[in-house]
Amino acid sequence: MKFDPAIALQNSMNLSPYDGVNPSISDSATFAFSKADVMTDTFEGKTEGCFLYSRHWNPTNHVLANALAAMEGTEAGWVTSSGMAAITSSILQICNSGDHIVTAMTTYGGTYAFFQNYLPKFNIGVSFVNITDLEAVEKAIQSNTKLIYTETVTNPLLQISDIPALATIAKKHRLKLMVDNTFSPMIFTPCRLGADIVVYSLTKFINGKNDCVAGAICSTEEFINSLIDVNNGTAMLLGPVLDPIKAAGIHKNLFTLHIRLEKHSKNAMFLAGKFLENGLKVIYPGLENHPGHNLMKKLMNVQFGFGGMIALDFNTTDKVGELMVAMQEKGVGYLAVSLGYFKTLFCHSGSSTSSEVPEDIQKEMGMSKGLIRYSVGLDPDIELTWNKIETCLRDLDLI
Ligand SMILES: *Cc1c(COP(=O)(O)O)cnc(C)c1O
Numbered sequence: 562m563k564f565d566p567a568i569a570l571q572n573s574m575n576l577s578p579y580d581g582v583n584p585s586i587s588d589s590a591t592f593a594f595s596k597a598d599v600m601t602d603t604f605e606g607k608t609e610g611c612f613l614y615s616r617h618w619n620p621t622n623h624v625l626a627n628a629l630a631a632m633e634g635t636e637a638g639w640v641t642s643s644g645m646a647a648i649t650s651s652i653l654q655i656c657n658s659g660d661h662i663v664t665a666m667t668t669y670g671g672t673y674a675f676f677q678n679y680l681p682k683f684n685i686g687v688s689f690v691n692i693t694d695l696e697a698v699e700k701a702i703q704s705n706t707k708l709i710y711t712e713t714v715t716n717p718l719l720q721i722s723d724i725p726a727l728a729t730i731a732k733k734h735r736l737k738l739m740v741d742n743t744f745s746p747m748i749f750t751p752c753r754l755g756a757d758i759v760v761y762s763l764t765k766f767i768n769g770k771n772d773c774v775a776g777a778i779c780s781t782e783e784f785i786n787s788l789i790d791v792n793n794g795t796a797m798l799l800g801p802v803l804d805p806i807k808a809a810g811i812h813k814n815l816f817t818l819h820i821r822l823e824k825h826s827k828n829a830m831f832l833a834g835k836f837l838e839n840g841l842k843v844i845y846p847g848l849e850n851h852p853g854h855n856l857m858k859k860l861m862n863v864q865f866g867f868g869g870m871i872a873l874d875f876n877t878t879d880k881v882g883e884l885m886v887a888m889q890e891k892g893v894g895y896l897a898v899s900l901g902y903f904k905t906l907f908c909h910s911g912s913s914t915s916s917e918v919p920e921d922i923q924k925e926m927g928m929s930k931g932l933i934r935y936s937v938g939l940d941p942d943i944e945l946t947w948n949k950i951e952t953c954l955r956d957l958d959l960i
Contacts (some may be wrong), residue, residue, distance in 0.1 A: 566632045643774045840874070
């Protein structure tokens with residue numbers, strides 16, 4: 562039977578007698594030992610199920626990390642204080658000074674800035690490529706390359722990464738393949754497709770409530786243990802830990818993710834169809850005209866749909882600001898960055914979530930100045946929402 566992340570997650574619930582149905586929150590920074598030698602052994606990583614200090618492991622964070630690992634079909638996971646913490650800790654664990662990374666050109670703005678502006682401090686080189694051009698990916702690999710980095714569904718252009726093909730290239734050159742799956746949890750299971758490490762911003766679809774910032778890393782036990790090694794683990798030493806109280810909240814929200822995703826996807830598919838019918842330039846991987854549509858169909862877990870993200874390209878910035886304000890006033894959703902919320906969010910990528918990317922690079926990526934990114938919400942009647950958007954578009958002569 563094909564791996565189903567929602568079923569794997571559901572099966573991962575384990576309850577010991579007399580427990581609450583939600584795991585108790587362990588709001589302790591440190592943990593007491595009844596025997597001194599057990600503490601010594603725990604420091605040396607020799608004890609199973611013992612907790613030392615919450616920068617290393619906390620029981621509540623452990624529950625969330627295990628649930629995420631179950632959903633990804635990986636041996637282990639670790640949760641972080643933000644998506645950027647998950648990304649940067651994992652990269653700094655793999656790469657040393659003098660190493661090199663091949664990355665997708667279209668990534669989240671923060672990730673792009675980390676590659677472009679921050680890693681040079683450590684003499685780590687980065688080549689930016691069009692990740693859908695597998696020849697270009699392989700050509701960019703150097704003798705000191707350690708890592709291929711991509712997003713399953715890239716931000717904001719919604720290109721689809723061919724994870725199995727990238728994994729083949731990575732294996733051939735003995736590199737690690739790291740994938741940011743923030744836009745498409747459950748829809749894609751990157752490590753089952755050949756990726757070595759999957760990273761998340763839990764802030765988005767997985768938590769889905771916009772009430773906290775958090776991240777996660779799922780991979781082999783070996784990699785996760787290396788990250789939290791007390792002597793040289795990047796996560797242990799830089800210390801981007803998640804607050805266990807927030808971890809408990811995210812854990813509860815995780816178990817409704819599959820239902821939310823189906824609705825996000827259904828609503829987005831409906832709106833994408835309407836945009837297309839009205840002659841707008843719409844980018845949505847669920848549409849047959851999307852260059853990654855067939856690849857996505859081949860690699861995805863179909864039951865969760867094509868995701869909640871749509872890009873709408875108006876070419877120029879002329880009326881984009883007015884349109885977004887009009888949509889907010891009509892109650893379509895909020896003019897705000899971020900995604901995966903129950904209300905629709907929209908923003909102008911060039912001046913917000915991708916503003917770290919220089920204009921000439923935005924152009925090279927194929928990102929026009931007039932690109933609006935929608936994170937479609939859980940609207941109970943998406944036709945009503947469409948009617949509001951249609952009115953705004955007509956009022957501004959955009960359709
Ligand atoms: C938001 C986001 C991040 C960063 O996550 P934070 O939780 O804000 O640190 C990374 N990658 C993608 C694709 C994102 O959308």
